[in-house]
Amino acid sequence: MKYYDKLIFEFSKEGNIGYSLPRNRYSETPLLPSSVAREAPLPLPEVSEVDVVRHYTNLSQMNFGVDTGFYPLGSCTMKYNPKINEEIAAMPAWNSIHPLQDEDTVQGVLEVYYNMEKSLAAITGLSKFTFNPCAGAHGELTGLMIMKRYHELRGDSARKKIIVPDSAHGTNPASAAVCGFEVVEVKSLENGRIDVAALETLLDETVAGIMMTNPNTLGLFETEIKEIATLVHKAGGLLYYDGANMNPLMGVVRPGDMGFDIMHLNLHKTFSTPHGGGGPGSGPVGVAKHLEACLPLPHVVKGEDGKFHIEKENGTTAGKVSGFMGNFGVILRAYTYILMLGKQHLRSVGQLSVLGANYIKESLKDVYKLPIGGVCKHEFVFDGLVNDGAHDDVPGATTLDVAKRLLDFGFHAPTIYFPLLFHQAIMIEPTETESKETLDSFIEVMREIAKEAAEDPNILHEAPHNTPVRRPDETAAARNPILKYQDAI
């Protein structure tokens, strides 16, 4: 990657334009009264079309994506994003549809929603899905709203607590708080699983439910899930499944069968839609039968006439969680993926993602600390280097150093310093779309880095060496915030 140092504003020259608009053929062009008209200058850049194209092409070349190389970012499921998905989503037939158009002019669109709901229900063992949440965290919040609404409809107003394991994604407690719940943490055992005895002491009539991911953020299957589900349900609570870690269960295990009442899926993780540099995603939420009435609206239903309708009002819904019906363009891509996979290839998604993770783990556990052994699912966590090279006045190489050194070798780094259970966490998730050769070269580089650390940790402290920029000063960025072009000039 080559360093390129321009901002679009720096191309600006008065009189340059990059648009092509029709000539004004109306006889009158009304003016806004000055009382409501903008007086302030509008400091947008004035740039020619070719300069815009070159600028963003140059910027793109300082970026690493799944199409660039291996991206083993744990918890994010950076699988290959099939190109046919993009082709289907780009069809003008979808892009030119207004969200408030009459039902009978959007039957094709509604059929996508309906079929997706059926497919996700089959894959997860849940009953119905809403597609209105735009991201995973948005799905969590929506799921919790459904939970709260469910208890409310039963006249049970005392349930104000949500139990969250200490290994949970940060969004879990944050979503619970935004939804007006009190968050209670349950500890993990030495073996990385939820402490069921500790959980039992927390369960009473004030608990609305528990948020879990299974496998958990250590990539470990919660083997006592049946016991947990029984206890939580007995106490009158519900089980929420954070679908961030659904990939290893694809075609193998269904969350609904394990006793989960509500879950979200990340279509941008498990269902191959591109992450887009952080979004748009899609976080559909599924519920078991007894929670169907609480789903957010609007929702697509199939009528007896075989036509699709949009349900807009009912007395039991949790409410409205986004502007229209979620990120339709993303849902289309995920639907394309499901049609390509079909029932024939679903199981391989889960199995091969687990195969890759275990293969890396077993190939590196002699040089990176593996705190908890045994078979993992789609991801696993190391706790730093076995030999970090610390000696005399030279501090040892940290997980951050390892991550930065990986960039020099053309790999994206794993997720680091999460989960919070370990001080030097390195969370690796390869996904099913990586070949043995790719995993082998990653393993080789990770071993090489471990060797460098042991011999001369300074190589790692100084890393990355070959990237466009090297360890930008984050402290200075926070201390003296420059957050827009106008601040910098």
Place this chain on the structure above:
Amino acid sequence: MDHFAYFPQTEGDIKAMLERIGVNSLDDLYSDVPGEFMFKGEYDLPDALSETEVRSFFEDLAKKNVPLKIFAGAGAYDHYSPSVVQNIISRSEFLTAYTPYQCEISQGTLRYIFEYQSIICALTGMDVSNASMYDGPTAAAEAMMLCMASTKKKTRVLLSDGLLPHVVKTVETYAKYHGIEIGHAPVMNGQTCINCLKAELSKGDVAGVILPSINRFGIVEDHSGFGEAIHGAKALMVEYCDPSALAVVKSPAEWGADIAVGDGQPLGIPVCFGGPYVGFMAAKKDYLRKLPGRIVGQTVDREGKRSYVLTLQAREQHIRREKATSNICSNQSLMALYVTVYASLMGPEGLRKVNELSSAGAHYLYNRLLSTGKFEEVFPNKPFLKEFVLKPLVPIAELQKKLKDNGFFGALATEEGFVSFAVTEKRTPEEIDALVKVVEE
């Protein structure tokens, strides 16, 4: 196992990998899963399709939609998007990247987000912008929570009745679960009523007020005096705006607002049945430390090179967990790129022209519809841009059906029994004439 294009492992690879792991089969990798949870049935899914089959499947499905000329808005506007925009956002270096956690190999994403923040600040006049959010209505809900977090001993947030219904319903949903009371600022004569607002503010329990820059009747609201009244009650002023229109209407900063939110969709994003769009949120610098979502800042690297990083992360959920202001984790980065490339191509002149053309078209349609004798004016002399309401003298359902049957989408009903129309620069005078002819028939 059948071979499949997205799985690059051969049988030999799988065998070698299982050997390294020390297990005999793929099933053994699930030895930790209680047997009863291993799904043994057949998944109720269709058979796998080839690419060609998938293409024809979607071509057939798309035919079940009826393409219409869009003469409606209500939060989603059919504006022109330059060809360059789609081309740039399709670059896989942008498309297939994730949140820029490793800044050294994400300078592309970080730079365009920095540019995006600059563009949002330019349009709104605000000091700081986050890296974007899901959509306009959820951004408004986040603004409501920011109002609560930034004031003390306040229990209510007021929503103008001029806000679009999809915004109101979303904000109300968030409020209900977060434990915030919602109050209403009524609309009188087509505009949020300042005296009614003052009466509500005098109760002393208001944390913030969300006002539409352009309301659901298409009227550009006059917010003179609103800032003083709201700040006098120690509450925050939030403007919900159409960012495209901000090129010509008074900016939130000019009205004295503390927070600006809205949907970036009118800045070149296809209507696409409601998403993906992008919410924006910008604020005065006093609220920086409580702003939800990602923020990108400029700094230098070890060699002194200008660089960009995610900054002020101590606000966010992965650090603060349940104490964070918001649960938001990601942003709508690619849609923020849409906005950034669009605004770079259009520049100040292009955006002004978009408004000019849309407004000229809307006024032309307004006058032509009135001249049919089938509508009455509702708010004469109130300023509007690309969207307006009229009172129909014919049954609304009949009018809508007539338009639909002739290939037009317009005349959206409001709760008062008015109908709204919107015109963008994509509509031509001939299309408007054709629509009017249908109405006349």
